Amino acid sequence: MGESMYVRLRKNITVKQNSEIRLKDIAFVTGSPNIVNRLGNTFIYQISKKDQSVSVIDGFVVIQQLVDKFPQLDIQLIGQNQTIVTIEQKQKKPSIFLVSVIWLLLFIGSAMAIMNFHYDVSMQEVQQKLHYLLTGDKVTNPLWMQIPYSLGLGVGMILFFNHLFKKRFNDEPSPLEVELFKYQQDLDSYVTYHENNLNSKQNDDQ
Structure with a gap:
């Protein structure tokens, strides 16, 4: 079994349209300092038009991507099981x-x-x-x-x-x-x- 890394998802975040979401954007990561930065920069999801105003990123999807990219690590998910992503919409000036x-x-x-x-x-x-x-x-x-x-x-x-x-x-x-x-x-x-x-x-x- 490889080195243990712990991931705790945030409850909700707000991003701009067409944003690339990386692990550090939706989660707190702790473990070996040498691996935290690499893990945090891992690509997780691409916001697109089909997401409209809200998207939910499931913890199992996050763990699966991390296991595929870092098979030598023991990834442990703690806390929240999902992160709710709110997508900023273009704001009109109030009348x-x-x-x-x-x-x-x-x-x-x-x-x-x-x-x-x-x-x-x-x-x-x-x-x-x-x-x-x-x-x-x-x-x-x-x-x-x-x-x-x-x-x-x-x-x-x-x-x-x-x-x-x-x-x-x-x-x-x-x-x-x-x-x-x-x-x-x-x-x-x-x-x-x-x-x-x-x-x-x-x-x-x-």
Whole structure:
């Protein structure tokens, strides 16, 4: 048995169209320093138009290529069994008109949601009663309470999402980032599952 080399695939990478993928691009390699560089430069896959936007490189394919090119080595695959390759697409400049329309729709929708919520829970009546309990006077619009409350809603949303434009307040992920992370995990699982089923069907047909 030859010298042992250990390969751990990355979970996902992003490459440009028509890129050549080598082992060092999709995996961490450890073992003898004299062999790591040679192993890392091994050609694995060529991105083509048929890959469209996503491709999955299976660990067995990687090991098979390494065994064929380095039969004297004992290749050990640890960790991930697949690497999801996301292929960068040509980005178009966003339309200012379209962005403005979407922003306006989101703004109106958010405002309507907040107003409907406050109407459902009778927030104005609650504030009127609080004002009466604290001061003994009955007023229709207790502004000294309503204005700070309205400002507090905006500040609370900024703190909740942990962002003010591109500025972060701390390293803690926001709930939105956590949900996006979960969504990405589900998407990766779906892509991997679909790719494995597709490969199985192709092998059966052969």
